[in-house]
Amino acid sequence: MTDFNRLPVGSPADLLTAVPYLLGFHPTDSFLTVGVAGARVVVAGRADLPEPSRVAAWISGMARSQIRLLRHADATRVIVIGYGPATAVTPVMDAMTPRLTAAGLDVLDALRVTDGRYFSYLCQDPACCPTDGVPFDPHRSDVTMHAIVAGCRALPDRAALVASIAPTSGAARVAVTRATVAARTRRRALLAQAGHDGLIRAGVDAVTVALARYRDEQVLHDDELAWLTVLLTDPVIRDAAWQASDDRHVPMWTDITRRAHPPLAAAPATLLAFTAWRCGDGALASVAVDRALAADPDYSLAHVIDQALRAGLPPSVLDGWPHIGQPPL
Template identity: 55%
Template sequence: MASTDRPRLAVRSPADLIAAVPFLLGFHPADSVVVVAMRGRRITFAARADLPDLADRCDLAGHLAGVVARQHAETATVLGYGPATLVTPAVDAVRAELTAAGLSVLDALRVTEGRYWSYVCTEPECCPPDGTPYDVGASEVSVAAVFAGQVALPDRAALVAQVAPVTGPARSAVRAATARAERRLAELRGQAPAADPRGERSVRSAGATAVRTAFRRHRREQPLTDDEVAWLSVLLTDEPVRDHAWARTDGRDADIALWTDVLRRAEPELTAAPAALLAFAAWRAGQGALAAVALERALAEHPGHSLALLLDDLLRRGVPPSDLDGWPAVGTPDVLRRRRRRRER
């Protein structure tokens, strides 16, 4: 699910909307139901769910509609990608739930193999029974999006690949660097002064320095060395260091690039914090799909990680980043923790 606070695209027809969807999501959907929400004449949010799940479970349609309604949207269009046998019941269920949530459904489309069909329009002159052809590649919307620097990957698998771990010699190099970093951390704790018997202040100071260096390097488009990645990933296992990095992470391209790089190169036992930080940066940037795949990786490898679980809950409920008023001036970790405590009462 993704906010759409990006360069504006002029959408004037169903074909234009179909062309815009991959750029709203970040990838071309398949076997999916997508809801595009609007406030006034502006697209404000796009949400996607897997078609087989929606076809089999009506409660997911209600969840999807609730997420969209939470964005303070006024109208929506539903698009189903796939065969009619699966798309039709899923789209019908989502339309009903959106209507029940108080949203006006402008149109509902089935999209497959270069054609679309409307479930709302019954006029054969504009919506022929054999579907209306469209060409995403020839659309002015696609051209404008590419010109604005927006990217639509071929499918969700390509998005998952962007956060996949490095392999081969790159993995071996980071593994060796991580062994050095763990010895360095042990020495740091062992050399801590008597006033800091467990080395906590020493670790936090080293962590603040490593985080500051990493941000500065990536904002100058300078990649981190293997030793820098390993040292940072080891230090991020300390919760205060992780929160220090979290409080300094926003939705800037450089922040997303930094945490993507660290996540891909970190050893598996050290991926939870960089994955969660990437998810937060992507969520802040309106890249909900990237945030989702980062959290999937975090929770697959570290199912109990507190920050990943908190962000996963925010993403699944469709909480918009704008709810964090004043960011980054406010202490965001504290804001989100208060939100979690209120939900648990």
């Protein structure tokens, strides 16, 4: 998540301009909770808006998860924002706002964003909140300038974020698939010759090579990448890579996740999720978890990170993992 508190937010328009940089993409058809503790924004949660006919079924689970998210972040106040037409947003606001209040949270505002205008469900003063909404132009805001200078990004929508880690296609994918076939043969031969200890040594060496290569702003060759992804299927080697990774390695795991033979994407995508979570990019972490679980629906470490993200837990909950003698997740 972007360091929201470094951005000059002083009005609803500023807040709404900052939200895409908070999430990493411009939300559409979305419901957001922005949690505040003291004078600081401490957490933001986003979900797709349900169909109006499904709000009753959707609201109980969503309210519980958002309240849990806010409490884990020690938020005492909340701003809720709906992106979409009134027919989709209003039923959600009508159902969610009283649940947040009943949970002891102070709802500072409830906003709807439609066609470049925002509307408040709580403010009835036409001087500041006219019935036809307040227009705002994010391109003319100082918030946008500050966000860009700070190196923040805001992709057009969540689909663009998903596409940023989607599998490569064409000749690049064919080349890695062929290299993966050879890497699997090489792995079997190494295991037969040197046993599991030899495989672990090879895995640690491959991780070390990758870290050095990307530190020098280069990338792995197809054969090297295929070899690493085949080795990462071993949880011990995956954990060695996990232990060596931090927020500096988001570009590395992004590249490896995109280029990996898709059935082998679970490990690198999970490591991408972890490193993105570490540097505060919850949106990227979430789509990386989805990518991992698409490759392997039972991948346990991806499920652990997914549950932590949904609960709004900090990445420090995994401090100390993994360590020697600890069973792999």
